[in-house]
Amino acid sequence: MGDAKEGEEEWPRCVGCGRRVKTLYMQYSPGNIRLMKCDTCKAVADPYIECEFMIILIDLILHKTRAYRHLLFNKLRIYSSLDKRFSIAARYREVLLAVIISSYFKLFLMAMMVWEFPSSVIFFVEISVLSSNTVALRVVTEFSKAHCFGVCFGAHAARYLTERWLLGAP
Ligand SMILES: [Zn+2]
Structure with missing residues (x-):
């Protein structure tokens, strides 16, 4: 350009x-x-x-x-x-900011410290964060919806497996 x-x-x-x-x-x-x-x-x-x-x-x-x-x-x-004019570090920053900002559903977990909720609410929040991350990644990168979902799903699966197997979280 x-x-x-x-x-x-x-x-x-x-x-x-x-x-x-x-x-x-x-x-x-x-x-x-x-x-x-x-x-x-x-x-x-x-x-x-x-x-x-x-x-x-x-x-x-x-x-x-x-x-x-x-x-x-x-x-x-x-x-x-x-545009090709910009560096790939700047690009990481944009994607990271978009993912962090689109994880706003995690704020609902704060309410769980005050009120009791069934554990299924955690699953709902995680699914909401995944779908919100997918939309934000799609907006920033302009990749296809399936591609963005695959990337976000892989990242969430890696985090889940890390918590379960390596860190021994319940
Ligand atoms: Zn327009």
Whole structure:
């Protein structure tokens, strides 16, 4: 991508198609903004700008790719360096951040320290983390869903086996 515009790697992303857009909104006066449309898909680039956090959280729980793009690229500004110009260390950092952030379901385990839950809740939380990691990895890497699921499933299986066999966890 030798014809990339100056600073384009830091541009926000369209939550619909994932392409970079120069700006997400134009501000005419304080509190008076106009959301910009994506040049590629012709839809509003990031409608989550006007949404409350609870709406975004619900869409994250529902594993909507658009919500993950909004959170990772436009809010937290982890840049997906799909261009060849960026180093492979930077790439690890993005994937690691996406996996850590998408493991938010682990916070539900904190409630288990206060209230009693059946042990099946742990299984539900682990499955939710796996599926959330899969969506976040797909958003950051733009690989296929099956590929991302395979990578995340392998990582979770390795962690599980390490805990069970090597560390002797119950
Ligand atoms: Zn778009």
